[in-house]
Amino acid sequence: MEYEEMFSRVEGVFRDIFDDEQLAITRETVADDLEDWDSLNHINLVTALESEFAIRFALGELQGLKNVGDMLDLTQQKTSA
């Protein structure tokens, strides 16, 4: 999958979860940047990414997903495997 396509699908997940059509993310976006990105919405994001890309994150991987870049990289790794 092209990186641009994946990025735009990840951004789509963020926009849906936070109900904000205008939301723009970057690789560096972290929880502190988005008011609603608390620990409960974090698991909602992760679950929605799993559905979107038909992948599963392992329990041990959840802690490592600190910013959007981490999510993109791990998603890419799992979808290309």
Added chain:
Amino acid sequence: MEDLDKILAHPLDTASILRTRKKLTRLLNEQAAGFPVKRIAILGGSTTDEFQNLLELFLLHAGFRATFYTSAFGLYFEEAAFENPALAAFKPELIYLHTTVKNLNRQAGIDAESQRWEQIWSGLKAYACPIVQNNFDFPGERPLGNLDGILPEGQTHFVRAMNQRFAEHAQGLPELVIQDIHYLSSRIGLDRWIDRKLWYAYKYAVSYEGMVHLGFHLAGIIRGIFGQSKKGLVLDLDNTCWGGVIGEDGLDGIHLGEDDALGEAHRDLQAYAKALSERGIALAVASKNDEANAREGFTHPDTVLTQEDFAAFLANWDPKHENILAISQQLNLSPDAFVFLDDNAMERDLVSTQLPMVDVPDAGDDIATYIDHLDRNGYFEVSSLSEEDTQRGAYYQANQARSELAEAFTDLDTYLASLDMVAEIDHWQDVYLDRITQLTNKTNQFNLTTQRFNREEIAAIAIDTDALTLYGRLKDTFGDNGLVSVVAGRIVRDELHVFLWLMSCRVLKRGMEFAMRDALIEQAQARGLKKIIGEYRESAKNQRVENLYADLGFHHLDKGDDGATWVYDLEGEHATLNQNIKVVPYGI
């Protein structure tokens, strides 16, 4: 909102609901201004945050705005069994105990563990509101393997035994409603119900997918508890009640019965509808057919339903939404009490556009899925079944006989006199409290104040010495209409302030309201009261009784924006208004 109706119904697209939950909630909230607000306490044995969000969503779709009280994490037992000022201050209208197999203590043994849960329910009695309690899902693992469900020391064996105890205990506690998550989790499948990762990371005992189903299921139960479940099912005939088109294929040509796969599926749908009618759901036909052809279908040798099973039968060439309105008038049920099942997408679309309050399952055109569309959507959830419910079919049949008789009379009074009506009118009796509660919560049209009371509140009013209560039950030559009217007032000095006056629409135009009025005046005089103050509070559905008090001989006292107050002076002579009903007390 049609899209939302499709999204938030069976079959649930759980991934999409979870992803767009916030937007769906916002869209529903935009038109929820007039919805009743319900205070719901969630006492959880595990994390409940996302579950609460989903419940909020499904309740909005069911027509309720919820405000929530949430227990501290995992403290369902402590918050329920012991004094809890925060919960008391919240004044819950419903308490939900979200517990799962994770909260079950097998080591305690079946008796001690049962007692622990009974302690919870008895602690919650203080809040005098309905309690919804989850029973137990199966565990995700079985250390004893297959024997886990067989030997007494197995966990799955224990779960079955506890669920049996819960069901038995709930029979004796009208305020306790068991939510059968044992069945729900089985239906979804344990592998999808349990998400161990979510448990370890967030202490969610149920998967996200499971939580969507759980919220949807609970919203149906809550709708039933608050008296808003569906009361009627309108069925199409061709390719719904049988396969094929009877007007073209003839009685011999339609598919019905075990001879072929399609016929068997249609027969099973009929059997499901029959089972619904036996628990009190009114069945009706809305079919584009010549009436003779339509009726002939139910003479098929393999038919399960017969013409007598239908409370209304409209087979003609009028648009179906008009026929559904006609059915609604015939049965005295408001249009929002109906579910409409049709294999034809255009008919479904027409009805849901013209009558958005009617529930129209998006049933597709595969007969093999139709039962699921009726069964999974929770349309007909009720918290208990009363004797009234199981006898309702007989009532509808008797009513058809009454209509036929009425046509033979030109004068209403002569007709009413011919019915030999006998009303049992008396103070609220213990045996009737379930039915009084049910009627109080679901009557919308002939209801002066639309005040709702739960079972505990009704029981308290019944023994309140400062209250005057009456119920009325009506029989006639065609059968028993059951308990159909409820009146209650509070005695304030020498006045009776009536806060509840309602009657089932099944006995409209029979003069029952006059019999109730006469009895109320008699009782109020016997208590030495001077005045009866009656109140009409306008709702979306009760315009029918706007001037009832005038018809009952009351005088207008005051008019406000959303209602009026009426007074009846008890001093002096009183004409009785009841002409055709013989009145007897309880127990005769």
